[in-house]
Amino acid sequence: RPHVGTIRFRDRVEVLLCDLPGLRHGAHLDKELGRRVLRHTYRSRALAFVVNVARGVAADTDALQEVEMMREEACLFDP
Numbered sequence: 001r002p003h004v005g006t007i008r009f010r011d012r013v014e015v016l017l018c019d020l021p022g023l024r025h026g027a028h029l030d031k032e033l034g035r036r037v038l039r040h041t042y043r044s045r046a047l048a049f050v051v052n053v054a055r056g057v058a059a060d061t062d063a064l065q066e067v068e069m070m071r072e073e074a075c076l077f078d079p
Contacts, residue, residue: 004040018044025069028076038077047074 003019018040027034041047049070053063061069 023070023073025073027073028078034073035077035079038074039079041074041077042079047071 003021005017007015007017009015020037020040023037024031024034027038030036049067051063051066
């Protein structure tokens with residue numbers, strides 16, 4: 001389930017943050033509740049992808065491949 005938060009700076013600038021946990025390949029097709037997660041990105045002006053690169057040798061995908069997959073899913077999403 002996505003978590004939403006706000007950062008308020010002293011000069012009254014606010015930044016809304018949304019954590020989208022568990023975004024998977026095919027999310028834009030509503031696999032594993034993907035559309036429910038991706039709808040939180042629709043009105044965003046910018047997306048920042050954070051990937052755990054300290055996963056060890058057992059990781060089945062490269063961190064760069066994971067970022068590319070998340071970017072692609074966000075781009076393919078059409079509410």
